[in-house]
Amino acid sequence: MxxxxxxxxxxxxxxxxxxxxxxxxxxxxxxxxxxxxxxxxxxxxxxxxxxxxxxxxxxxxxxxxxxxxxxxxxxxxxxxxxxxxxxxxxxxxxxxxxxxxxxxxxxxxxxxxxxxxxxxxxxxxxxxxxxxxxxxxxxxxxxxxxxxxxxxxxxxxxxxxxxxxxxxxxxxxxxxxxxxxxxxxxxxxxxxxxxxxxxxxxxxxxxxxxxxxxxxxxxxxxxxxxxxxxKPLPFFGGLGALVGVIGVVLCAMVTMEFMHTGMVARFPTLIGAVMLVIAGLLLAVTGIILDVIAKNDRKTFITDTNRFAYLRRH
CATH class of the missing domain: 3.90.550.10 (Spore Coat Polysaccharide Biosynthesis Protein SpsA; Chain A)
Structure with a gap:
């Protein structure tokens, strides 16, 4: 105290x-x-x-x-x-x-x-x-x-x-x-x-x-x-995980069709799925970067608070 x-x-x-x-x-x-x-x-x-x-x-x-x-x-x-x-x-x-x-x-x-x-x-x-x-x-x-x-x-x-x-x-x-x-x-x-x-x-x-x-x-x-x-990591990381999972599922569906027929019949679905996976990765990376910034902001706040309390006492 x-x-x-x-x-x-x-x-x-x-x-x-x-x-x-x-x-x-x-x-x-x-x-x-x-x-x-x-x-x-x-x-x-x-x-x-x-x-x-x-x-x-x-x-x-x-x-x-x-x-x-x-x-x-x-x-x-x-x-x-x-x-x-x-x-x-x-x-x-x-x-x-x-x-x-x-x-x-x-x-x-x-x-x-x-x-x-x-x-x-x-x-x-x-x-x-x-x-x-x-x-x-x-x-x-x-x-x-x-x-x-x-x-x-x-x-x-x-x-x-x-x-x-x-x-x-x-x-x-x-x-x-x-x-x-x-x-x-x-x-x-x-x-x-x-x-x-x-x-x-x-x-x-x-x-x-x-x-x-x-x-x-x-x-x-x-x-x-x-x-x-x-809380940028849970926020962007969770959103990125959701988007990425949807993209992976769609990619898996197209891949299963390719394995059975030997051709890709739904190119728009494949392109959209790849874009979703990329978007999910970008959101996750964004969350990591912003989480580091948020932690640095908390460190700065603590430093500023300690300095302010010291000046108040003296």
Missing amino acids: TEKIENPTVAVLLPCYNEEVTIGKVVRDFRAALPDATVYVYDNNSTDRTAEIAAAEGAVVRKEPRQGKGNVIRAMFEDIDADVYVMADGDDTYPADAAPDMVAKVVEGYDMVIGDRLSSTYFQENKRPFHNFGNRLVRGSINGLFGAHVTDIMTGYRAFSFTFVKTYPVLSRGFEVETEMTIHSLNNNLRLYEMPIQYRDRPEGSVSKLDTVGDGIKVMSTIFRMIREY
Whole structure:
């Protein structure tokens, strides 16, 4: 574990879009749970009184004109300096009283603490069955590929270390950013800790900004893209093996006919089969080359992280 931080500074990060119904209570709850922390509310083009209410409750309110949760988190991570960061939503679905324990785990040396909804009340509180199905699908896909056991891949309640925040490249623009964070952490073998929390559904009058189908497609696209980038050998190697096997089977069929008749009757099939075999080999070679590049990227990330942590201490 890393050196323990004495009297850490804590920043609570609340990305918000039209949350006037709940933001006041959320700010009050986090100020009560973490009285020494600074609460930041980033208003993402709200058309209601979100920013006004948050400021009245004592939060530091800033504007982020680029629409999308990923863009807001990117701005937060760039702008704010603290020893520990706690990120939650402004919809009052996450319990602020869990924040001190999450902060304590980061102080112990964890890079990211995940507020695990799925081990407690999520499936009882969440009334959107497709969201439940999507959580299970994403969790199974990522854990299977990375050999991990993360329970809640997509939770928006997390705590981070300073080094994680300043070295994590936020590429996603929308709600798929949480999935991206988890994959990034697993790929780089960061220190993760899952803490079960009591999830509650949005209160009456508060409207979810999630588009079940649209955002679900974005999440799956993010997983597909990051698997291609972080696990290129299984991705391209598996695709190459599939294409190559089809080509070999077609070649074998043409060869069997030639052995029985003494002539090749299906030249187009033979040509196509040979091209499939060549394509399969090229995909496999591509996977090997990209896998070497991905490993070098992980080495560079570790080196940069160590250098950043050293500079932070000194």
